[in-house]
Amino acid sequence: MTPRGLRLSQISLTHGNGQLALRAIDLQVNPGERLAIIGPSGAGKTTLLRLLATGLQPSSGQYELFGVAAWALSARQRQRLRARIGLIHQAPPLPPRQRVVTTVLAGKLGQWSLPKSLxxxxxxxxxxxxxxxxxxxxxxxxxxxxxxxxxxxQLQRVGIARVLYQAPELILADEPVSAMDPVLAGHTLSVLNQDAINRGATLLASLHAVDLALTHFPRIIGVREGRILFDRPASAVGQPELDALYANAQLQVSVPTAAAAAVTTPLNLRYPQC
Incomplete structure (x- = not known):
């Protein structure tokens, strides 16, 4: 594994209330890979992303990021590590009275000196x-x-713009397009993927929309009950895998048809504000 990759070895995480959220996770992601994390609600997708961002410490196992054991670092060293990570929230925690320009520029606060940041x-x-x-x-x-x-x-797109401005080595996106219509969601994911490709950045995104995951990401991880149920190329994810992943869920999930998956959104179109 090269220094910019990440590796989880037998990672488990138990919340303070005793809930076992992640169970013996093994995962390796090489620099520049782009993968989507899918699975039913409560499967552990958000917890996994928060752990990858070093916002949660695993209860057991080892997490290596950029060639170092993240939780063997001092708090200050880990803070410097976080400056190399861009985290996109489903509901971005943006100050309501703050101007968008200030919010976007905050992407580089971890890279700037204190006087410049202030x-x-x-x-x-x-x-x-x-x-x-x-x-x-x-x-x-x-x-x-x-x-x-x-x-x-729009707030979700501002949160994404902040990470685009930050230009981190690792992008972690938690349901980044959940508040957008399907066309705008596809366009936004195209922009995010193209940015990762152009810079050689690593991108992991959790998505409820299976069709968007299969269309925009070459590698798919299926998470259920805190475990990785499958990890395979998007082209190898079929109806049996999805049936097992979403078994007993209150919705039917189907593999998109080849024609639907082939539809792409031109990046120069303008869209309704939503």
């Missing part, structure tokens, strides 16, 4: 850079809007 919070130091990141998501016109003036889908 200055940017008072007066944006790189509005052109923030505008460029927003333009890729068709949000350039919201540069100086306040976050509480945006819809849920």
């Amino acid at each position: 200055l940017s919070l008072l007066h944006p130091v790189d509005p052109a850079g923030a505008a460029a990141a927003l333009e890729r998501l068709d949000l350039a016109d919201k540069l100086f809007a306040r976050c509480d003036q945006l819809s849920g889908g």
Whole structure:
């Protein structure tokens, strides 16, 4: 494994209430890989991403990130490690009264000096850079809007723009397009994937929409009851795998037809604000 990859070895995690959330997870992701994590609600997808972001410490097992054991580091060293990770939340924790430009520029707070970081919070130091990141998501016109003036889908795209501006080595996205319509969700995932490809960054995203996962990601991990049920190329995920993954779930999940999966969204289209 090269220094920028990640490896989980027999990782388990038990929450403070005694709930076993992850069970003996083994996972290796090489630099530049792009994979989607799918599975029913409560399967452990968000917990896995939080652990990968070093926001949760495993109860047992070892987590190696960028060539080091993440939890063998000091708190300060681990903070520097986190500056190399971009985390996209399903509901981004954005200050409601903060302007979008300030929110996007906050992506580099972990890389800037303290004086520059404080200055940017008072007066944006790189509005052109923030505008460029927003333009890729068709949000350039919201540069100086306040976050509480945006819809849920727009807030999700602002959170993604912040990570695009950050340009981290590892991108972890937790349901990043759940508040968007299908066309806009596909476009946004295309932008996120293209950014990872262009920079050689590693991208892991949890998605409820199986069709989006199979269309946009070459590798799929199926998680159920805190375990990895399967880990295989998207082209090898069929109806039997999905039936086993979503058994007893209150919905039917089908493999998209080849025609539907082949549909791509041009990146230069403009979309309704949602």
